[in-house]
Amino acid sequence: MQKTSNVQELAGIAKQIRRHIVEMTGAAKSGHPGGSLSAVEIVTVLYWDVMKHEPANPKMADRDRFILSKGHAAPVLYAAMAECGYTPVETLTTLRQLGSIYQGHPDVRFIPSLEASTGSLGQGLSLALGIGCGMKLDGATSRVYVMLGDGEIQEGQIWEAAMFGAFHKVDNVCAIVDYNKLQLDGFVKDIMELEPLADKWRAFGWHVIELDGHSIEAVQKAFAEAAAAKGKPTVLIANTVKGKGVSFMENNPKYHGVPPTKEEVELALKELA
Amino acid sequence: MPANTKYELKMGAATREAFGKAVAELGKEDPRIVVCDADLSKSTMTTYFAKEFPERFFECGIAEANMVALGAGLAMTGKIPFVSSFSAFVMTKGFEQLRTTVAYPQVNLKVVGTHSGISIGEDGPSQMSIEDLSLACNLPGFTVLCPADEATMKAAIRWAAYLDGPVFLRAGRVKAPVIYPADYEFDFSKAVQLIEGTDVTLVGTGLLTAECIKASEELAAEGISARVIDVICIKPLDVETLAKAAKETGAMVVAEEHLVDTGLGSRVAQALASTTPAPMEFIGVENCYAESGTPDGLLDKYNLRAPAVAAAARRAIARKNG
Ligand SMILES: Cc1ncc(C[n+]2csc(CCOP(=O)(O)OP(=O)(O)O)c2C)c(N)n1
Ligand SMILES: [Mg+2]
Numbered sequence: 001m002q003k004t005s006n007v008q009e010l011a012g013i014a015k016q017i018r019r020h021i022v023e024m025t026g027a028a029k030s031g032h033p034g035g036s037l038s039a040v041e042i043v044t045v046l047y048w049d050v051m052k053h054e055p056a057n058p059k060m061a062d063r064d065r066f067i068l069s070k071g072h073a074a075p076v077l078y079a080a081m082a083e084c085g086y087t088p089v090e091t092l093t094t095l096r097q098l099g100s101i102y103q104g105h106p107d108v109r110f111i112p113s114l115e116a117s118t119g120s121l122g123q124g125l126s127l128a129l130g131i132g133c134g135m136k137l138d139g140a141t142s143r144v145y146v147m148l149g150d151g152e153i154q155e156g157q158i159w160e161a162a163m164f165g166a167f168h169k170v171d172n173v174c175a176i177v178d179y180n181k182l183q184l185d186g187f188v189k190d191i192m193e194l195e196p197l198a199d200k201w202r203a204f205g206w207h208v209i210e211l212d213g214h215s216i217e218a219v220q221k222a223f224a225e226a227a228a229a230k231g232k233p234t235v236l237i238a239n240t241v242k243g244k245g246v247s248f249m250e251n252n253p254k255y256h257g258v259p260p261t262k263e264e265v266e267l268a269l270k271e272l273a
Numbered sequence: 274m275p276a277n278t279k280y281e282l283k284m285g286a287a288t289r290e291a292f293g294k295a296v297a298e299l300g301k302e303d304p305r306i307v308v309c310d311a312d313l314s315k316s317t318m319t320t321y322f323a324k325e326f327p328e329r330f331f332e333c334g335i336a337e338a339n340m341v342a343l344g345a346g347l348a349m350t351g352k353i354p355f356v357s358s359f360s361a362f363v364m365t366k367g368f369e370q371l372r373t374t375v376a377y378p379q380v381n382l383k384v385v386g387t388h389s390g391i392s393i394g395e396d397g398p399s400q401m402s403i404e405d406l407s408l409a410c411n412l413p414g415f416t417v418l419c420p421a422d423e424a425t426m427k428a429a430i431r432w433a434a435y436l437d438g439p440v441f442l443r444a445g446r447v448k449a450p451v452i453y454p455a456d457y458e459f460d461f462s463k464a465v466q467l468i469e470g471t472d473v474t475l476v477g478t479g480l481l482t483a484e485c486i487k488a489s490e491e492l493a494a495e496g497i498s499a500r501v502i503d504v505i506c507i508k509p510l511d512v513e514t515l516a517k518a519a520k521e522t523g524a525m526v527v528a529e530e531h532l533v534d535t536g537l538g539s540r541v542a543q544a545l546a547s548t549t550p551a552p553m554e555f556i557g558v559e560n561c562y563a564e565s566g567t568p569d570g571l572l573d574k575y576n577l578r579a580p581a582v583a584a585a586a587r588r589a590i591a592r593k594n595g
Contacts, residue, residue, distance in 0.1 A: 108378045115349070120373040126339045127374060130346020130354075133331060137307070138350065157370075160336035164343065168331070 001084045005049050007216045013083065014044045014216070018245045019272050020079035020092055024102070026265035027093035031104070034255040036076035038180040038213070038240040039147060045219045046145055047080045055085040058113035064142050065115045065131060069124020070149035070178065071105040072257075077114075078102050086113045122155025124148065125175055129165050129233075132173040143227065147176045151183025154192045159204065165233040166205025174226040175206075175235045178213065180242035186253050198237055206235045213238025246271055274453075276469050280486045282450035288479075289387040289444040291426035293318025296355050296385075299434055300326050306434065307347055309333050309356040311340050317357040317387045317444075341367035345380045353381065353434050360386025360402035360443060368408055375439050376412040383433050384409075387444040389419075390530030391563040391571050392480060394447070398562035407535035409441035410508050417508040418461065419443040419529075419537075421482040424453040425505055432461050443479065445530075447568045450483040452503065464511040466518075470500030473586045473593075474518040474525050478504045478537050480572075481528040481556065487579035492586055499586055507537055512544045519551040524589035526554045528582050530572075533557030552592035554585035 004010060017040050025031040043066075047053070051064040068077045075095065082089045087101060094100035101110040105119030116127055128146035135142050148158065165173060179197070181188050188194055201208045207229040211218040219238070226234035242256070243249030246268040249260070260268055286294075300306045300322050309331040314320040323330040331347075333340040337358055344356040356363065363386050364371075375382050389402045409417040416436060420426040426444065433440040452467065453459075467482070468489050477485035482503040489499035500522055502514065519525055525545065527538035538555040545551060556577065563575055572578055 117373070117378040120369060122338075123342045123370055123374050126342030126370075127346040127349070130343035131349055132346070133343070134307075134347045134350025134352050137329065137352070157336075157338040157342070160334075160339035161343070164333060164336070164339055167334075 001055055003048055005220065010044055010048055010216050013048055014040045015272055016083065017044060017076060017079040019269060020082070021075045022246065022260055022265055022268045022272065024075045024079065024092050024095040025259035026262065028096040029259055030096055031075060031259050032072040032257050033075065033259060034182065034242040034249060035070060035073040035149060035178065035180065037244045037246065037249065038242045039073055039076045039178050040244065041214050041216055041219050042147065042176055042178070042238055043076050043080045045216060045223065047084055049220060050223045051145065052142065058086060062140060062142050065144045067116045067118065067124045067128050067144070067146040068106055069118055069146050070121065070152050071118030074102070074104065074106050077106060081113065087111060121149065121152040122157040125158055125161040128173050128175070129161055129170050132170040133168065135172055136170070142172065144173045145176065146173065147178060149183070150177055150179045150181065150188050150194060151191070153177060153194065162201065162204040162206065169231050170233050171230050173233045174223070175233065177235060177237050178240055179237050180240045182242040182251070182253055182256060184256050201235045201237070205232055207232050208235055208237060210237045211239065213240035214244055274465060274467050278467070280452060280467070282452070282483050282486065284448045285423040285451035287445055287448050288420055288423065288426040289318050289446060291423040292385055292387070292430055292442065292444050293321045295427045295430035297321035297325055299431060300329065303353065305351060305353045307331065307352045307354045309340050309344050309354060311335055311337050311358040311362070313358050316359070317385065319357050337363050337366040338370050341370035342374045344382050345374045348381045353383065355383045355385055357385040357387065359400055360389040360405040361400055364402065364405040364408045371412055376414055379414050379438055381438060383440045383442070385442045385444055388446045389443045390445060390480065391558060391575060392445060392447050392530060392568040394568040394571060395565050397565040401563060403532045403558045404535065405443060406507055406529070406531050406537065410540065412439070414438060415508065416440045416506065418505055419478045419507055420505055421477070421479055421503055422449045422452045424451070424455050424457055425459065428459045429461065429505065432459070445480060449480060452482060452486070459505070461506050462511065464514040465503045465505065466500065466514065467503055468499070468501035470498040471522055472498045472524065473590050474500040474502060474522045475582055475586060476502045476504055476515065476525060476527045476537070476541060478507065478529050480530050481577060484577065484579045484582050485528055488582035488586065491579060491583045497586065497590065504537055507540065510540055510544055512548060515541055515544060516548040519545050519549040524552050524586070524593040526556065526582060526585045526589055528556035530577055531557050533559055552589045554589045556582055556585055
């Protein structure tokens with residue numbers, strides 16, 4: 001893989017990842033396209049620009065780590081890891097089939113280069129903080145990135161972890177909330193409102209950065225600011241659009257867990273040409 | 274144990290105390306040992322470790338779910354984490370984390386649940402863990418240990434630390450009678466035959482192992498020869514030793530300080546049903562929550578004592594002969 005900070009190049013990679021997400025979930029006839037599409041720019045910038053990692057050496061001791069706590073968005077992670085060279089691109093469309101390494105939710109038994117098996121919402125932040133604490137004991141300079149869904153942070157464990165992270169000053173951890181305003185049953189504001197969200201994280205002692213999660217420049221800038229923030233962990237509240245990049249999926253609760261039909265795949269791929 | 278061993282059952286340290294000291298000891302030798310606690314370190318006895326190695330001790334506050342997954346994260350950086358709280362809390366509030374974030378990816382986490390059983394006494398049922406062995410056995414790939422005394426716990430902590438995979442260790446609050454000499458060489462893959470016997474086998478774990486020893490003495494006075502086996506490792510279970518005992522004695526009693534329907538008894542019954550079925554009787558907490566009281570008073574009232582074990586042995590023998 002070729003790392004890059006070039007915004008045009010990153011935008012091109014992001015588009016390719018979106019195409020994979022549509023094709024994978026279309027082929028699988030199940031899965032979660034919406035929350036995968038909303039996370040594309042963040043995942044792209046992490047893997048191609050920000051994170052220290054080597055696909056040829058996945059367990060490299062001083063690597064940065066990424067945990068997809070909202071494990072149902074596995075397609076975005078699989079597409080990124082495949083494009084980086086961790087896993088085959090050709091078999092991405094075997095997503096969710098018996099025997100596929102591309103399991104419904106990330107599973108380290110099938111892809112050992114994944115950092116964690118996820119799928120039960122609410123746990124990734126604790127895991128990331130544990131990794132961050134372990135790295136600090138070793139004097140390592142690596143960083144841990146963990147992506148949370150906005151619906152996911154309704155889980156109490158997230159706030160247990162938030163308290164821990166600030167209290168123990170785990171400043172090598174950066175959480176990202178994919179704030180797409182939608183969850184499974186509908187709009188977050190109708191299910192369990194999170195606002196004032198930035199205030200909540202600030203009150204819990206975190207360094208908070210609010211940004212447009214689809215602006216590659218904004219995402220790059222936010223990760224740089226997070227790395228410079230010392231003494232407290234950082235959370236990026238990334239304002240995003242669920243289904244981003246496919247007009248009929250954007251902001252449509254239906255595409256949380258409903259894949260595109262064959263015709264919809266074709267339409268979507270035209271939009272993402 | 275040698276056939277002629279005499280058990281004096283002198284009071285020794287509580288298994289939680291043995292855990293606290295052992296993990297602090299290990300911490301001296303191995304910088305990978307880290308400990309997490311949820312505002313109970315003075316009770317779980319991780320306070321010894323916390324005092325000696327504050328930088329490797331993670332106070333998590335009263336937040337067990339976070340503690341379990343945080344421990345998993347520490348393990349993922351090559352540390353050997355022991356997470357500890359009352360068993361009633363870490364195994365219930367942390368169970369889903371143990372399932373998805375520890376057992377499923379087989380993370381190298383060690384969980385120590387203290388204050389197990391009803392012998393915690395005065396605090397009452399909200400703090401009593403009577404379902405933890407069952408919960409732990411419901412985690413594929415977990416090794417589940419229930420040491421009966423100080424020497425066992427000390428050795429078990431060391432063994433668990435270097436076992437590659439998740440482990441649950443069950444510890445008690447009250448002082449436990451000494452069964453094993455301090456220098457005993459444990460083989461945790463085996464259930465330990467403490468007393469030879471031919472008429473019935475008494476299988477104990479935790480505090481109930483000492484009650485089985487006492488029961489065998491009571492039965493001996495009646496001319497009944499009772500074998501006593503201590504099951505330290507609840508999972509994986511040493512089926513061979515148990516099946517041999519069932520075959521040779523033809524009657525079994527299993528005794529534990531745990532819900533009787535879902536603990537060691539049910540595991541032994543399942544193992545024997547598919548190998549060497551024999552009449553079996555079960556001693557444990559009977560489908561109820563206990564109450565406040567002295568530890569001794571509670572063990573008496575809830576029939577977790579030698580006389581109850583001996584009575585169960587007589588019933589099992591009667592069924593064998595009937
Ligand atoms: C503990 C838990 N409860 C419920 C679910 C089922 N579930 C899967 S995705 C989802 C909605 C998640 O919404 P959000 O976190 O906002 O994700 P996104 O919008 O990014 O897809 C739910 C309820 C789960 N996976 N885990
Ligand atoms: Mg959402």
